Amino acid sequence: MRAFSAVRQTRSNRLLSALSAPQRPFHRFELTHGRRDHSMLVERLTKSISPIPSAHDYLETTMGLTTLEPNASVDDVLAVIERDGGVIIRDLLTADQLARLKTDLDRLLDDLGFGVDPDFSGVKTRRLGSVLRHTRHADPVVRHPLYAETASRILQIPEYLWFGEDRVEVVPSKQIGVTQVIQIHPGEGDQPLHRDDAVWQWRHPEGGRQARVQIMLAVSDFTAENGGTLVIPGSHKWDDERAPKRDEAVPTEMTAGSALIWIGGTFHAGGRNASDAPRTGLTMSWDLGYLRQEENHYLTMPADVARALPEDIQRAIGYEASPPFMGWVEIDGVMRDPHVLLEDDFDRNLQATSGMKAAT
Incomplete structure (x- = not known):
């Protein structure tokens, strides 16, 4: 298949054999809590996803995560995430983009101390928020189509609601929920395996919708030795009773500028850094727009700061209401979209849009 010609699969020959075996259909991205209303949507979305390549399409094997080339399609990315819960994109950023980002981050990280949490965040790890x-x-990274469009396809699944006797379709917005640079220094141990949607105490019934699509950009090379993110492939299909085990996890191995994209229901963790140099990654999340953000952007980037940001970034960090009316602000007695707080002028005859349309 195109875009898989140089795909790397990282596990053993035993895993390759398993990949060629029939897979149980999994529609976590297409269904919202298994309602029959979504049957046509399931059919439409399922047809749009490229088939998973067979074991013979993989040229290399090392340890468990699939790597796609940067010219892969969103359908390719979705197909691997649906199966494994995560995927690596090689060279998501160009060398020039990465160099400019690294220059900014190195300057900021040099001024930070280490963490003080031996149980989760680490004591030999530097963390920078409000990126x-x-x-x-x-x-x-926020705008990259293999990330942003993949997140839209996973998160922005319609819900069907009753307003009086009218049955309407509502599509949630998506928002950036967390931004953090994580620099793991030599001697830091493994983080506990966890799901990132645990911040909302999210549950995982079969067919339930996802709340988050996360990315980890490698600012430096990620290896098994230096603490490359540990991932349990397939764990996004588990219920909430099964505990993750360390021997089920595989390290993310990727070159600087590449990125791991995974969903909120996938068990993962920062790895132990047994090397002699720090490992630096930039993580962000696209989340459902009606959930509280993990990082409080409104305090770190209040209106006077947010006005200086590009408009799409303003909206991404939460200066936008999610349909039907989540996140409005009252101005002159009208529920308005919060983005008006950043505008020099706005139409005072408009209120926050409901984002609703008649269901068909």
């Missing part, structure tokens, strides 16, 4: 306040060179 979109500090550098415009992270914007290409």
Whole structure:
């Protein structure tokens, strides 16, 4: 298949054999809690996803995660995520984009101390938040179609609601929920395996919708030795009773500028850094627009700061209401979209849009 010609699969020959075996259909991206209303949507979305390549389409094997080339399609990315819960994109950023980003981040990280949490965040790890306040060179990650469009396809699944006797379709917005640079230094141990949607105490019934699509951009090379993110492929299909085990996890191995994209229901963790140099990654999440954001952008980037950001970044960090009316602000007695707080002038006859349309 195109875009898989140089795909790398990282596990053993035993895994390759398993990949060629029939897979149980999994429609977590297409269904919202298994309602019959979504049967036509399931059919439409399922047809749009490219088939998973057979084991014979993989040229290399090392340890468990599939790597796609940067010319892969969104359908290719979705297909691998649906099966494995995550995928690596080689060279998501160009060398020039990465160099500019790294220059900004290195300057900021040098001024930070280490963490104080031996149980989760680490004591030999530096963490920088509010990334979109500090550098415009992270914007290409937010906007990259293999990330942003993949997130839209996974998150922006319609819901059907009753308003009086009218049955309407509502499509949620998506928002950036967290931005953080994570620099793991030598001697830091493994983080506990976890699901990132645990911040909302999210549950995982079969067919339930996803809340988050996360990315980890390698600012430096990620290896098994230096703490490359640990991932349990397929764990996004687990219920909430099964505990993750360390021997089920595989390290993310990728060159600087490449990125791991995974969903909120996939178990993962920062790995132990047994090398002699720090490992630096930039993580962000696209989340459902009606959930509280993990990182409080409104305090770190209040209106006077947010006005200086590009408009799409303003909206991405939450200065936009999610349909039907989540996140409005009252101005002159009218529920308005919060983006008006950043505008010099706005139509005072308009209120926040409901985003609803008649269901068909």
